[in-house]
Amino acid sequence: MNKKPGLGDFLQRRRAQLLPADVGLPDFGERRRVPGLRRDELAQLAGIGLSYYTRLEQGVSLNASPEVLDALARALGLDEVERTHLHDLARATRRSGKRRRPAPEHMGETTMQLLEAFGDAPAIVLGRRSDVLAWNRTGHSLFAGHLDRRIPDQPDRRPNMARMVFLDAHTRDLFVDWRKKARTVVGKLRLAVGQYPDDPALATLIGELAMKSTEFAALWSENRVRNWEIAAYRMRHPLVGQMHLNLQTLTIPQEPGQRVVVATAEAGSGSQAALHLLARASSPAPRQAGHSSATAECAQAETSAI
Template sequence: MEIAKDIRDFLMTRRAKVTPQQVGLPAAGRRRVAGLRREEVARLAGVSTEYYIQVERGRVAGVSDEVLHAIARALLLDEAETTHLFDLARATTAKPRRRRSARQSVPDTVQALLDAMVTAPAVVQNGHLDLLAANALGRAVYGDVFERSSGATPNLARFIFLDDHAEQTFPDWNRAADDAVALLRVEAARSPYSPAVTGLIGELATRSEQFRTRWAAHDVRAHRRGSKHFHHRMVGDLTLRYEALEISADAGLTIIAYTAEPDSPAQEALLLLASWTAPEFDATGNRHHESTLPSPADD
């Protein structure tokens, strides 16, 4: 990552989104730039124009938290954007560390929790969108992602931007693509020297124009709750609500659990999938195998 460039581009793109009217400034006269001028941001943040220009150029060493918060308020940054600004500022002083490339593992207790959720699809992903674990229903909902992965660990961003089936799996592809890039932006600032993160971003930027366009927008967002649209080859379209639950004992790992609206077609579809995929247990309570989905040709 080029941290100074990322700070500059992030602040410039945020500045371009804010109109003078939004922050109580007059909009009279011809304006050569979209959004706010640098001197207007500086005035709103209570710093000199020269000082703000240095910050926007990525020279943030020694800049106080109070000033960063003031700039965030001036630019009307939301919580995710403010956190991202602070992550970028911290990244300028972070030292590269040698990282082990070993695959992240999901604790057995977390996998047991996933398996106990027999009517709710659930997956575990890391910050750069590797799908590291799933319960049976989660694996069914994300079936194409797991089945079509060319590597040992499926990666959601790689599937969305590089696999021809992505638009079938995610009918609202543009939203899925925007979300994936926004989450990768967050992770890139948190882990600027991670080979897994920088390698994935480099691969996607090289191979996908859609990714490059979105990456240049510098959008970030939190991923706590919302809804997601899937298309499953056996049960059709699914609109599911999700909750993102961070695994506190394992930094960077998050459980994404899905539910359907009660009495909705999506709930009926999930129950049908659950009947096909629910694990079976022996008399001692040990799981010994899972049912498999019927072939699309089956009656």
């Protein structure tokens, strides 16, 4: 991650992604020296002075008012998530003095109770950097059955979903729509940077991914943000085959930055049947015969679960 990704970088990159026609400005076919809108065009659209906007983009002016930020958001055509991110970046830019690092993350007892309440539905708890803080039995089997189930209990060894999506072959194969998942992961990390600009572990993670994955570096340079919400994915599990799943995100009010992600499928679908089989296969079997039966059913499901 750059030393000063902040407000100026976001404005510059989003400005470069717009053409005059995108914002209703005439295009006389002149040859442009830079991609996207010029600074004067964006300043005009936002109703602010060119010199003031230039200082904002260069990081010289650190006191953009909420009204100016909202005007820039409208001019850039930002959605609500992106507008909130713009305000987060501006607040981070205005901070001065010694900054307090975020406290280490831990999962409370009530969150563990919530996780267990999902029963056989695959569920995982993610922290502000997308570290896996916990998962239930089926959540572990769905997302990371190749890893030790107890590893989230060790803070310095916890899996990180962003790292897994880009650097772990098992996770890459798990998502048929890998490119879609990768864009979502990068967008969520961008969102986290605005919310937790003083988190050194977050900066380290982004730097590691940019160094080890050219795909991550390319997506990161787009400066897009994504909210935590419901998303549909096609997944290819090595035990039960292909499934169409909805990954739904629930925030945890008492633990800022933490979220529960739950996988569900359409009622009566082959994907729901595959999830049931995955739950059975990952359950401790009292009798070996029962375990073998569940495993055999999973093998049969590889050709029928869709």
